Amino acid sequence: MTNNDHEASPDSITRRRFIATTSLGAALPLATPALGGISPFARDEIRVGVIGCGGRGTGAAMNALQASPDIRIHAMGDVFADRMTSSRDHLRGQVERFGDRASVPDANCFAGWDAFQDVLATDCDYVILATPPGFRPQHFEAAIAAGKHVFMEKPVAVDPVGIRKVMAAAKSADEQKLSVVAGTQRRHEQCYLDMIERIRSGAIGTPIAARCYWNQSGLWSIDAQADRSDMENQLRNWLYHTWLSGDHIVEQHVHNMDVVNWVYDAHPTEVYGVGGRQARTDPKYGHIFDHFSLEYSYPDNRFAHSMCRQMEGTPGRVEERITGTEGHTRSHSGMTEIMGPNAWKFSGKQTNPYVQEHMDLQASIRGERERLNEGQRIAESTMTAIMGREAAYTGQLITWDDAMASTLDLSPMVYEFSERSVHDVAIPGQTELNRTV
């Protein structure tokens, strides 16, 4: 379905133009409640479509419902029927809390490779994109083409070809005045917002060095089953295949790299570093690495060190540390602090950031605040992680320009449940950035 087709539908026109008109009033956010105290969607609930019905997609649907009482989960889709139905039933089980707003009618529940198109063809206002990240560029592109507002989980791509697709779609979202929020929830977490405000006002002088970490133990895995195709086994065990997850540096560590880019208000210019697959070598863990350690260069001689590891029995550390000319910061979920002459520690209250990000998106859709489009920003942060992965995979120094021009495309030629070999483990010094897979 093209955008023009969509605009031709009278119902859609009403809804979409209403939203667009409201968006024009963004400069007057306080004016909206003054219209008889009724926001545009108080008469017409916001309808949400869920694409990707795993634990996170279902969780994001719950967060959307928690964010506001005028939200309805309207449609849902997953490549696997069992994932879709379990998610649907979990949501229907929330009737005491959300009434029928969490109950998606069977007619709007879809399974299969095209389920995302089916969800987009329903009369939903915004979609939650929560499939494994390898599908994100395709789904984001289709959602924006269908004129939908978007909440998309991080990361938003696994390779440079996908990144370019996301950046183009983000631009198209601006042209259509669509709202886009990404699941890097630290950007919506009060303790981070307060810390960034203080950094901007000079609390640590000029930030010149950064360290960021996502070191933890292992994650879940799904054993391959003989009665399933290779494709299905890989999809269900998606964390361990770079074409689906981007590797753990992209899938998890993007959160912390996003904070560094936020503080520096820039993306890196180049990256150099190491990584490998040492402790987690069983074939059930696909071909991804279990550790990376990278040095990023930023404009004006600023730099960042990034370290991430998934190894059982090792100490965890998930945080960011910024060094400025006049102080330091340390931050992780729920805690931010500044050390030095302007010492400070966050002590305020904050809402659950996974709910807050939907509150912010919904306010943007209603025109109650400046419109949010986080598409370009999250594409840059995802690319930061991808170029780091590639520096470790190839053993080479990778520049931002190398990465942006790269032809690396990890997606399969065809999406079908058939034989599919596991990619080789990358070998530094042999693996090439612009490889064909």
Add this chain to the structure above:
Amino acid sequence: MTRFAICLGSVLTLFISAGSHAQKDSGPEDALPKAPTPGEVWVQDIPGTACSLTMRPVSSPDGGEMWVMEREVTWNLFDVFIFRLDEKKKNSTPDSDAVTRPTKPYIAVDRGFGHNDYPALSMSLKNALQFAKWVSAKTGRTYRIPTVEEWRTICAQAAIPADQVEDFAWSKANSDEKTHPVGKKRADALGLHDLYGNVGEWCRTGGTDEKPEGVLMGGGYESPEASLNCESNQPYDMMWNDSDPQFPKSIWWFADAAYVGIRLICVDDAQAQQDNTKDDEHDEQ
């Protein structure tokens, strides 16, 4: 369904005890230390791991004998449990393999506080109960989460002076908002460390094995020093897992409560038998 689950549990118990007896002549049981002597400290090695638990004698609420861990459970042993490191080293036993173990946590569950010798934390009561079952299966003895009454009895005998709590406990006053390695604070009258503070300690109050109910005793590193005593308890709160971004939320781990921990007690087999009989009677009511 519940009834079926209970039956299966009984069968499992039978299997475990049968297994223990069968191995007595030739199996790893030979390596086990002798049965504990009333009134004496003994060290419980955990077969298939490099870990041991120092158990200190204490009077039970009815004046009988029980033993309590000198220190809170640390990651050293909890990692073996959650990551099945005993199986990887091929030192597993059929008994312990039969115990359901938690899923791997999605976050860095130690919160970056520290790992080896730091208290394991953030586990649900269901997780803690499975851990106790696993330790019991490993050792052939009855380890479990204490009841509130048992914990208070231990606490009374520990006799931590109210005006010296800071010497005995990591609390909001001195913890720097994190846990610390176990055993660094002064030992109490029983020889236990960290009974107050560091991590709160799960005590069971009731519920079923599927949906157990419990409270935390002893307070944690975030508790105000003045709140540390033998009486205060912290009931389970859904907010302990408010920010788990998955749905359904984890039944094994808390995304928000980093001050939840475990200290097991051990009761002798005769005592355990008595307790089981009591449970059965309770079930039939």
